[in-house]
Amino acid sequence: MEVVVGPGKYIRRAGILSEVGQHGKQYGTKALLVGGHTALSVAAEKITASLAEQGIEAGTPFWYGGESSWTNIDRLAAEVGQRKPDMLIAVGGGKVMDTVKAAAYRVGLPVIAIPTIAATCAATTSIAIIYDDHGTFTEISRRSKAPELVLVDTTVISKAPVRFLIAGIGDTLAKWFESRATSQKAVPSARVKSAVGLAKVVYELLLESGKEAVAALEQGQITPVLEDVIDAIILLSGSVSGYGGDDCRTAAAHAIYSGLTIFPEIHETYHGEIVAFGILAQLALEGREEQEIRELISYYREVKLPASLPEMGVRPLAAEDWQRLGEVTVTIEDMANMPFAVSPQMVIEAVQKADGLGRAQQ
Incomplete structure (x- = not known):
């Protein structure tokens, strides 16, 4: 029997965005933030500031592409190849999580998942749901990994629609x-x-x-x-x-x-x-x-x-x-x-x- 039960750690509390750097420093000194436009506009500034406090370089956040498609997973993997981060930080909803988990599986990097909405369990599973570039479902992929860490900020989620x-x-x-x-x-x-x-x-x-x-x-x-x-x-x-x-x-x-x-x-x-x-x-x-x-x-x-x-x-x-x-x-x-x-x-x-x-x- 072999199962992947879920993430290595799950922490949920108000204001935890200000602690991302403290948790992220165990994975290295360079991070790549990946998310949707809305999620990044809400959370990126706080996350980047928290990372900087711990000496973790983040750079410009990367838009995931709008769909958890192989096209966007390939784009993210290519970006990782150029920037060479030590960790990926997924910020947003389920499609962001699945895109990052699939790319992380390919490039062999740890994932910190920061869901900004409580709409799916994607932040805590090891599979990825894949769509085509237009949003039509194509497959459930096991070429994906469970995040090492999930950080849930209830303050952020409470402000979402x-x-x-x-x-x-x-x-x-x-x-x-x-x-x-x-x-x-x-x-x-x-x-x-x-x-x-x-x-x-x-x-x-x-x-x-x-x-x-x-x-x-x-x-x-x-x-x-x-x-x-x-x-x-x-x-x-x-x-x-x-x-x-x-x-x-x-x-x-x-x-x-x-x-x-x-x-x-x-x-x-x-x-x-x-x-x-x-x-x-x-x-x-x-x-x-x-x-x-x-x-x-x-x-x-x-x-x-x-x-x-x-x-x-x-x-x-x-x-x-x-x-x-x-x-x-x-x-x-x-x-x-x-x-x-x-x-x-x-x-x-x-x-x-x-x-x-x-x-x-x-």
């Missing part, structure tokens, strides 16, 4: 529903049972505290409940993947997310928002009771997650669009993790059922 946290809740809810499905194909080892058990704990925490955490963020307050939800999204969700490995990976919810990315109009909807809808479709695919789906939709309405295609900006689909969605979705690696074979028609029917139930509860 609340929609990111809501998307993070959607993405994290999937851990329970997908691990429940994928673990049916696995040997019920202590590792798998622990991963599924943790996924259920996280799911129950989000049901209990998600609405309150969203309200706290809307009011700009950092509360213990908000901190718990942030940890659930970034750390605990990643730990499910770490402990469960390939036996508790993503399944139909993420496959349906990936399939829906063939429609350009959905690219303005966040990853976790689409995954949340994918959960509803997965439940329909599994033949779960409509009551279970309706109860989850009721929760979505409380935390403002989408539960239908129009809520994600998807235009009315023609017959050929539906067929293409079904055909693409079943080719996604995640779908093979389901405990039964899935056909394109099954996907179409599941998505249509989820969409209908979501529209009915608007």
Whole structure:
């Protein structure tokens, strides 16, 4: 057995951006900051100042390119070759994290991950989700590495748009529903049972505290409940993947997310928002009771997650669009993790059922 559980260390507290240099000096004296435009505008100045205090050179921050694509990973690797840093510091959301983790795997450098939003668990996992340069999903890559250090500044996250946290809740809810499905194909080892058990704990925490955490963020307050939800999204969700490995990976919810990315109009909807809808479709695919789906939709309405295609900006689909969605979705690696074979028609029917139930509860 071989698993990569997660990052070497995870620290979450308000104001930790001012301590990046203290933690970074163990990796060397030269860093390359990589991030998105917004994240760098919010955090780069504080990070650079903290690094300078410890004698760590940072230079000009590097924009990651907008997508976690092989094109941008190649660009970053080339930049590393020119600048020759001792460490990479990823600043931003999930696509930044995946770009940096994949480049770091290639060039053999340590990674400090500084997520500026609580929208995915990308900062704490060893895999990278790869898209093409236009935002369409292409693969889950294991040519990636877990960060050595994750620093979560709750002050920064509390100032981010609340929609990111809501998307993070959607993405994290999937851990329970997908691990429940994928673990049916696995040997019920202590590792798998622990991963599924943790996924259920996280799911129950989000049901209990998600609405309150969203309200706290809307009011700009950092509360213990908000901190718990942030940890659930970034750390605990990643730990499910770490402990469960390939036996508790993503399944139909993420496959349906990936399939829906063939429609350009959905690219303005966040990853976790689409995954949340994918959960509803997965439940329909599994033949779960409509009551279970309706109860989850009721929760979505409380935390403002989408539960239908129009809520994600998807235009009315023609017959050929539906067929293409079904055909693409079943080719996604995640779908093979389901405990039964899935056909394109099954996907179409599941998505249509989820969409209908979501529209009915608007």
